[in-house]
Amino acid sequence: MLKLDLLYMSEALKQAKIAFEKDEVPVGAVIVHNGKIIARAHNQIKLLKDPTAHAEMIAITQAASYLGNERLLNATMYATIEPCPMCTGALVLARIKRLCIGASDPKTGACGSVFNIADNKRLNHRLQVKKGVLEEECASLLKEFFSRLRSDIGKAAGSRRQSVSEAQAGKKKR
């Protein structure tokens, strides 16, 4: 494993942790060009109420703005989770050279898991994909988030059930 890949993925992981703290699905992405990080982003779907506000999309727009060009030639993206069809499609359109992935996504991943948009002969650009960079750390953050979410939903359902019982008890009293 290249030391630099670990370093840049740890920067993407920092972004994922920011998303976690903001109750967003913890995914982070950074883009590196000529040895410099030119974009850092995390999921902002809830904050912006925008289904397109994935970390990878925001990072691509940031990087294109930085370079003043819609093509991110010779750039590498570090994404904590395998990008979905939308984000992988955007990476192909942006002509990103290389994509390093933390954990795979068996549900919507588009770099081999459900689709392979990243390396497809019918499209006019293909990415070099490397998987499993800080995989455990990236996956465990996501697991922790969804476990907390399920627990919160369970608590809310429990408290709703309690309110209903109390209301029914009150009804009986009346």
Next chain:
Amino acid sequence: MLKLDLLYMSEALKQAKIAFEKDEVPVGAVIVHNGKIIARAHNQIKLLKDPTAHAEMIAITQAASYLGNERLLNATMYATIEPCPMCTGALVLARIKRLCIGASDPKTGACGSVFNIADNKRLNHRLQVKKGVLEEECASLLKEFFSRLRSDIGKAAGSRRQSVSEAQAGKKKR
């Protein structure tokens, strides 16, 4: 063919024509919700220098902002050309109910042409897709654009060849 589908697609086509006039690839999209157009957009890739600035993406963000919700339940998108993987992925994430397409895109279309992201059992949302709405008008606008582009490139190459010939002739004179 539903009359309303033709009406809304003609609105998307107006957007595609705006893109054409601005030297952007002529693709337009509108989103309809409860019988009202809540988003109209055209490609702005060159203007914004942003590879994600496809008509469909801009329309989704506009519609989500209008509804104050990242899910566009019960909405229909009218897109003049079959959406690419990025845009189709975004439509699935947005939970768009229905998608009407003008012309198919055999090179990058993700609603059956190259991929089928719009109606895939492995994803947790599927769109109702209708193809061929004002197909000829949508396709011919695109053909005209690329034919003009090729002609412009040809002229530029011709003028470069002429300059080189003149320079070489000048050289010989010296």
